[in-house]
Amino acid sequence: MKKTVIDVQNMSFSFGSLAVLEDVTFSIKEREMIGVVGPNGGGKTTLLRLLLGLLKPDRGLITVLGTPPEKASHRIGYVPQHRLFDPLFPVSVLDVVMMGRVGKAWGGPFSKEDRELAAQALRDVDLFHKHQDAFADLSGGQRQRTLIARALASSAELLFFDEPTANVDSFAEQNIYNLLKKLNEKLTIIVVSHDVGFVSKYVSSVVCVNRLVHIHPTSALDGKNILDIYGADLAMVRHDHRCSEKGHTWVNF
Amino acid sequence: MGQFLRDLQTYSFLQYALFAGLLTSISCGIIGSYVTVRRITYIAGAIAHCTLGGMGAARFLQKEYAFSVTPLQGAVLAALLAACIIAMVKRYSSQREDTVLSAIYSIGMAIGIFFISRTSGYNEDLMSYLFGDILMVSKKDLLLIGALDVIVVGVVFIFYNKLISVCFDEEFARISGIRVELFDLLLLLMIALTVVLLVQVVGIVMVVAMLTLPAAGAGLLVKRLWHMMVTAIFLCLLCTTGGLAISYQLDFPAGATIIIMAGMVYFCIIALKKWGKT
Numbered sequence: 001m002k003k004t005v006i007d008v009q010n011m012s013f014s015f016g017s018l019a020v021l022e023d024v025t026f027s028i029k030e031r032e033m034i035g036v037v038g039p040n041g042g043g044k045t046t047l048l049r050l051l052l053g054l055l056k057p058d059r060g061l062i063t064v065l066g067t068p069p070e071k072a073s074h075r076i077g078y079v080p081q082h083r084l085f086d087p088l089f090p091v092s093v094l095d096v097v098m099m100g101r102v103g104k105a106w107g108g109p110f111s112k113e114d115r116e117l118a119a120q121a122l123r124d125v126d127l128f129h130k131h132q133d134a135f136a137d138l139s140g141g142q143r144q145r146t147l148i149a150r151a152l153a154s155s156a157e158l159l160f161f162d163e164p165t166a167n168v169d170s171f172a173e174q175n176i177y178n179l180l181k182k183l184n185e186k187l188t189i190i191v192v193s194h195d196v197g198f199v200s201k202y203v204s205s206v207v208c209v210n211r212l213v214h215i216h217p218t219s220a221l222d223g224k225n226i227l228d229i230y231g232a233d234l235a236m237v238r239h240d241h242r243c244s245e246k247g248h249t250w251v252n253f
Numbered sequence: 254m255g256q257f258l259r260d261l262q263t264y265s266f267l268q269y270a271l272f273a274g275l276l277t278s279i280s281c282g283i284i285g286s287y288v289t290v291r292r293i294t295y296i297a298g299a300i301a302h303c304t305l306g307g308m309g310a311a312r313f314l315q316k317e318y319a320f321s322v323t324p325l326q327g328a329v330l331a332a333l334l335a336a337c338i339i340a341m342v343k344r345y346s347s348q349r350e351d352t353v354l355s356a357i358y359s360i361g362m363a364i365g366i367f368f369i370s371r372t373s374g375y376n377e378d379l380m381s382y383l384f385g386d387i388l389m390v391s392k393k394d395l396l397l398i399g400a401l402d403v404i405v406v407g408v409v410f411i412f413y414n415k416l417i418s419v420c421f422d423e424e425f426a427r428i429s430g431i432r433v434e435l436f437d438l439l440l441l442l443m444i445a446l447t448v449v450l451l452v453q454v455v456g457i458v459m460v461v462a463m464l465t466l467p468a469a470g471a472g473l474l475v476k477r478l479w480h481m482m483v484t485a486i487f488l489c490l491l492c493t494t495g496g497l498a499i500s501y502q503l504d505f506p507a508g509a510t511i512i513i514m515a516g517m518v519y520f521c522i523i524a525l526k527k528w529g530k531t
Contacts, residue, residue, distance in 0.1 A: 052428055074430040080422070089290055089421055090472055090481045102418045103429030107411045134476035154429060 002029040005158060005188050006051060011060030013043075013050060020046050024060070026207060033184045035203035036192045042210045044192045048160055051190075052078060065157060074103050077151025077159045077187075082143035083167045087136045093146050094131040097121055100153030121152035125179060141172020148179065159183065161191045177202055257498045266388055267501070273390040274493030274511075276398050277450045280405040282486030284447040285468035286478060287440060291420045294465050295351070296441065299358040300335045301448045301460035305365030307331025308382050308452075313368040324378070325394055328452055329401075332445035335361060340438040385456030385508030387497060394453065401446045408443055416440060417478055454493060455508040466515040467492065470522040488518055 006028040013021045020043045028034055038044050049055045050062060053070030064072040077100070100121065101114040122128040125145040130138065135146060144164060151159055164180070165173040180189060181202065191203065261267050288297050304327075311327025314320035335357055342353045369379050381389060390398075409416065418426040419436045427433045444464075451460045471484035496511030 054424070054427065073428045076428065078425060078428050080424065085422070086290070086292075088472065090476055090478050091417070091421060092477050095417070095477060096421070098414070099418045099421065099425065100429070102414045102426070103431050105414075107415060110414065136476075150425070 002031065004028070005030050005065055006190075007061075007063040008051075009061045011050070011057045011062055013046060013055065013057050021050075021209070028188065028190070030188050031184065031186070032205065033180065033189045033203045034191070035206045036190060036209060037194065037206055038209035040194065044209045045162065047209050048162060048190070048192055052076060052160065074154070075157050077154055077156030079144075079147050079151050079159065079161045079164060081163050081166050082140060082147055085135070085143070089136065091135045092131065093127065093133050093135055093138065094118060094122070096135050096146050097131075097149045097153050100150040103154065117155065118149075118153045121149040122146075124152055124183075125149045139172065140168040141175060144168055144172070144176060145179065148176075148183075152183075157187065159187050159189045161189070161193075163193055163195075164191060165193070165195060257501045260501070265392075266390075269390045269392060269395055270387045270497055270507070271494065272395055273387055273398055274454060274497055275490060276395070276402050277454050278486055278489035278493055280402050280443075280447040280450055281463055281489045282467060282471070282484075283409050283482045284405060284443055285464040285489070286471065286482045286485050287416065287420060288444060288464045289468040289472060290478065290481075291440075293444075294461050295354055296339055297444050297448060297464050298461045299339065299354040299361075300332050300441075300445050301452065301457050302358045303335035303361030304328040304331050304449060304452050305382055305457055306361040306363075306368075307334075307365075308378075309365035309368035309372075312378055313372045316372050316374070323393070324382070325397055325449070325453065328449045329397075329446070331361065332449050333442060336441035336445040337438070340434070340441050343437070344434055381456070382452070383456050383458050384506060385452065385454055385459065387454050387493075387507045387511075390453055398450055398453065401450055405443050405446055408439065412436065412439065413479070455511055459508055459512045462512045462515060463489070463492075466512075466519040470519045473522050473526055488515075492518060 004027050008024055008026050011021065011024045012019070024047070036044050036047060046055065050057055051064060051069055053064075053068065053073045062069050065075055066072075097118045098110060098114065101110060101118060104114070105111070119128065119131070122131055125148050127142060127145050127149060130142065135143065138146065148159075148164075161180070164176050168176065180191065183189060257267075261271065288294055307327035307330050308324035309327075310331075311320075311322045311324045314322055315324075338357060339354065342348065343350065346353065365382070366379075369376055372378075415426075415431055415436050416439075418429070418431060419433055419440070423433055426436075447464070448460050451463050455463050467488035468481065468485040470488055471481045475481050475484055492511050492515040496514045497507055499505065499514070500507040500510035
């Protein structure tokens with residue numbers, strides 16, 4: 001029996017009067033690879049931030065690795081989108097990966113163990129030969145892999161990816177997918193993506209986040225856009241149930 | 254240049270000025286690098302202008318009521334207070350950040366001008382606060398400058414890894430369990446102390462230039478944050494020492510000469526980079 005690593009019960013969240021997620025219930029078992037899909041502005045990132053403990057739910061319960069999310073967040077490796085970073089920031093590839101170790105000590109210089117773990121993480125993503133390069137000089141795909149190495153260096157048990165293949169070329173995209181597949185042998189992985197093609201090909205189950213569309217179709221968060229995009233997505237993934245390798249279960253989204 | 258070197262051996266005020274420049278360059282290079290990469294020069298500017306309030310109040314108390322408080326000490330208090338207010342506003346308030354900073358900026362200055370106008374006697378202080386007077390640095394000031402330097406270097410040495418993480422990716426730092434607000438405040442306090450040092454050397458109005466120009470120039474030459482800090486320290490040393498020597502020799506205002514030199518160094522680096530590429 002696989003352990004449950006994430007459990008969400010009847011959770012609701014809103015920004016002020018704007019309901020983003022309502023009555024969400026689902027759970028994720030260890031070493032699953034889950035794709036979170038949905039339209040832009042549909043609450044995917046909000047869900048991720050709730051699971052990381054950066055936001056608090058209005059109602060309901062979230063349990064991550066057996067504790068409240070904010071207590072588990074240091075055991076989660078979060079991989080944001082590489083394009084969010086300042087290209088002028090002076091850091092080397094190894095500097096970035098070492099940041100995965102910073103939360104482990106009160107201060108002072110890094111230990112030998114920290115350095116070894118960071119080097120190993122870089123080898124895992126096949127970028128060790130670039131460790132002295134400036135982060136800004138890397139290609140999009142290489143930067144994304146550096147950020148993956150940073151998450152790995154933190155000895156995370158869970159990996160969260162936010163649009164891992166946004167702004168990388170198709171070769172690098174393939175590269176990152178293969179890497180995720182390899183990492184999934186040991187780790188539970190959650191991938192937020194608008195790329196439904198990817199989701200159906202690689203992940204074991206799909207979670208669709210789209211509550212906002214139904215409540216506020218013409219809201220300030222660009223409701224028409226949401227409908228347009230989601231209309232296209234619907235052709236590939238049903239949004240009212242969870243599709244897994246073992247079949248289909250209806251979930252309460 | 255001969256006159257400067259000859260007088261340097263005889264006059265203690267010139268030696269103090271040189272030391273003040275050297276000591277300030279250390280903090281300036283380190284903290285200037287943080288200010289530049291985190292893109293918060295406007296926060297440094299607001300803190301700098303606030304120091305006028307502290308200096309004015311301290312001078313008033315010193316002259317009118319014989320309190321044993323120096324303008325430099327007043328500046329330290331005002332800068333630290335401004336840093337705490339800014340950190341609180343960033344964390345708790347939903348106000349627009351630039352509006353709040355402008356308010357802090359101008360209220361701090363207004364308080365300073367108010368106290369200076371109430372202080373008796375002919376008042377040359379205002380000019381030296383605004384535009385700096387490195388030649389007026391006393392031995393006592395030098396000790397305080399040295400102490401502030403030790404604090405800044407010590408804190409950055411211990412928390413370098415945490416600070417770079419917070420500056421590079423605040424969200425990841427928070428998720429890894431780093432108390433981001435605490436380190437944000439710590440950085441603002443270090444900026445406040447460095448601003449006070451720089452006010453002595455180049456004056457309130459030109460502090461921001463000294464925090465950004467050497468660091469930005471260094472950033473064009475190297476690729477890692479601590480390399481940038483070391484390079485920026487050398488560029489600061491070059492500007493303060495060179496600026497002081499030139500201004501003394503030719504009887505120019507020291508602060509302005511230092512800043513013009515910093516500007517020239519920055520543009521030279523840009524030009525060399527461009528020229529090197531083609």
